């Protein structure tokens with residue numbers, strides 16, 4: 001088998017849509033076997049079938065990343081089917097726009113439980129298997145909003161800042177086990193998360209123009225541009241990277 005991640009086994013959450021789906025397609029093309037997970041079963045099953053149709057190995061598990069017990073089933077599927085886990089991509093996540101003064105504790109906890117608890121639970125569930133196999137690469141989707149603030153996105157910013165520091169602490173703790181942990185910080189990328197927020201907004205075109213204007217390159221990103229970074233972090237090309245922040249944001253945070 002050839003490819004930049006040939007022979008590796010990757011678990012990808014949030015794989016039914018957007019950045020998770022594109023990462024799955026690209027990791028498969030580069031030789032990885034995949035366990036895909038998502039709440040969205042139909043889209044996830046369809047993607048696994050499409051990937052399997054290209055000759056790569058892919059299996060889908062319906063999975064809520066915020067549910068501790070369900071992680072055991074994901075890990076078991078990977079081990080039963082492929083015998084090991086080399087890569088974990090924590091891409092499942094939810095966006096949110098809500099004024100802080102009006103935010104309920106319930107709403108805050110929902111964002112944190114998926115974006116931050118889900119990442120923690122995944123790392124903790126997968127790391128022992130990775131360590132047993134001699135190490136691996138964990139790739140956590142943070143955001144530019146884990147590095148800079150944005151009005152109306154306090155819970156999302158807090159969750160993604162948490163993912164950033166969780167990744168660094170884990171990188172130090174798990175380096176002796178050969179497990180690398182890095183965070184990825186996309187700018188605004190044209191996925192259902194972003195197009196949905198634009199559609200829901202009262203002035204969608206204006207919001208889109210505003211978002212575009214904040215990227216020095218003058219456009220939103222496309223999923224491939226993040227998936228390329230994820231393939232790099234999954235592969236041995238990034239073997240000396242751990243605890244790093246891979247910022248792929250068209251210059252958003254350069255200003």
Ligand SMILES: NC(=O)c1ccc[n+]([C@@H]2O[C@H](COP(=O)([O-])OP(=O)(O)OC[C@H]3O[C@@H](n4cnc5c(N)ncnc54)[C@H](O)[C@@H]3O)[C@@H](O)[C@H]2O)c1
Nearest residue numbers: 014017018019039064065092093141143186188189191193
């Ligand atoms: N698109 C962007 O501009 C952007 C920018 C920065 C960071 N990110 C981050 O990248 C990741 C992927 O975003 P995307 O743009 O692909 O979003 P998306 O909405 O297209 O896909 C997210 C996927 O996560 C799944 N999901 C949501 N809650 C879940 C749960 N509890 N358990 C399991 N799966 C769940 C959804 O079903 C969906 O398939 C997210 O963590 C997001 O915060 C996205």
